Amino acid sequence: xxxxxxxxxxxxxxxxxxxxxxxxxxxxxxxxxxxxxxxxxxxxxxxxxxxxxxxxxxxxxxxxxxxxxxxxxxxxxxxxxxxxxxxxxxxxxxxxxxxxxxxxxxxxxxxxxxxxxxxxxxxxxxxxxxxxxxxxxxxxxxxxxxxxxxxxxxxxxxxxxxxxxxxxxxxxxxxxxxxxxxxxxxxxxxxxxxxxxxxxxxxxxxxxxxxxxxxxxxxxxxxxxxxxxxxxxxxxxxxxxxxxxxxxxxxxxxxxxxxxxxxxxxxxxxxxxxxxxxxxxxxxxxxxxxxxxxxxxxxxxxxxxxxxxxxxxxxxxxxxxxxxxxxxxxx
Numbered sequence: 001x002x003x004x005x006x007x008x009x010x011x012x013x014x015x016x017x018x019x020x021x022x023x024x025x026x027x028x029x030x031x032x033x034x035x036x037x038x039x040x041x042x043x044x045x046x047x048x049x050x051x052x053x054x055x056x057x058x059x060x061x062x063x064x065x066x067x068x069x070x071x072x073x074x075x076x077x078x079x080x081x082x083x084x085x086x087x088x089x090x091x092x093x094x095x096x097x098x099x100x101x102x103x104x105x106x107x108x109x110x111x112x113x114x115x116x117x118x119x120x121x122x123x124x125x126x127x128x129x130x131x132x133x134x135x136x137x138x139x140x141x142x143x144x145x146x147x148x149x150x151x152x153x154x155x156x157x158x159x160x161x162x163x164x165x166x167x168x169x170x171x172x173x174x175x176x177x178x179x180x181x182x183x184x185x186x187x188x189x190x191x192x193x194x195x196x197x198x199x200x201x202x203x204x205x206x207x208x209x210x211x212x213x214x215x216x217x218x219x220x221x222x223x224x225x226x227x228x229x230x231x232x233x234x235x236x237x238x239x240x241x242x243x244x245x246x247x248x249x250x251x252x253x254x255x256x257x258x259x260x261x262x263x264x265x266x267x268x269x270x271x272x273x274x275x276x277x278x279x280x281x282x283x284x285x286x287x288x289x290x291x292x293x294x295x296x297x298x299x300x301x302x303x304x305x306x307x308x309x310x311x312x313x314x315x316x317x318x319x320x321x322x323x324x325x326x327x328x329x330x331x
Contacts, residue, residue: 053217
């Protein structure tokens with residue numbers, strides 16, 4: 001029986017790492033039938049549930065794993081991660097991370113805790129405390145190229161460009177297939193005033209993003225179009241009058257030509273008001289980028305709210321605050 005349990009767990013994690021949430025869930029359920037009191041099984045169940053866009057179910061399983069083994073470091077960090085996004089329970093995540101720190105043994109485990117804590121603090125807009133937390137990172141080198149990016153990204157988000165730039169540049173070289181590293185390299189180069197290098201990095205990030213499979217929970221294009229329509233219908237009356245007759249287009253990500261023109265390749269939507277002849281009504285076009293909305297949402301349940309928030313911000317910026325229609329342009 002123990003061999004069967006191990007086989008199901010190994011197969012489940014292999015499928016999970018490949019993004020096969022249904023397959024991972026099936027393996028976890030088979031393992032659960034063998035040993036319902038196994039913390040490892042509940043940790044896998046939680047991970048698979050998170051992949052499928054069920055964060056509440058995932059958290060329940062992670063907590064069950066921790067209840068069965070109060071020293072289960074991996075389950076603690078998995079729980080904290082899902083609390084940060086998409087559940088937005090930042091204080092709960094920080095408390096869970098503090099518990100995990102008591103069991104962290106290696107420099108890498110300590111770094112994992114600190115970086116997650118920094119993410120939670122930044123989500124709370126507590127940037128000064130986040131900077132203090134960064135000082136707790138162990139001295140390197142840390143084992144694995146991902147730490148170069150994660151630490152560099154944290155410094156970038158905290159406004160420390162001088163510290164972020166070399167780390168993010170090293171991260172793209174250590175892992176040329178990292179879309180996230182190339183994306184942040186583009187942001188860094190843009191702030192440094194090197195627009196050509198910024199565009200090259202962002203185009204690379206866009207290309208790598210398109211090689212990723214959609215999230216297992218991602219809706220079909222038709223279903224997503226329904227989410228867009230519902231978000232438009234629920235828009236505040238003051239704002240809806242500006243986009244009532246808008247032309248709405250749904251695509252995966254912004255086109256390469258738009259990125260060259262300065263549009264963020266991870267923009268969720270772009271509102272455009274192309275020129276019209278004198279006396280003609282203002283023409284409004286809204287381009288919604290499904291893959292980017294899904295990335296920002298993290299679950300099917302959060303999709304509508306994330307899109308509605310982005311739509312409200314964009315319409316407000318263009319029509320009430322007088323900003324240029326393309327609010328996602330880089331510098």
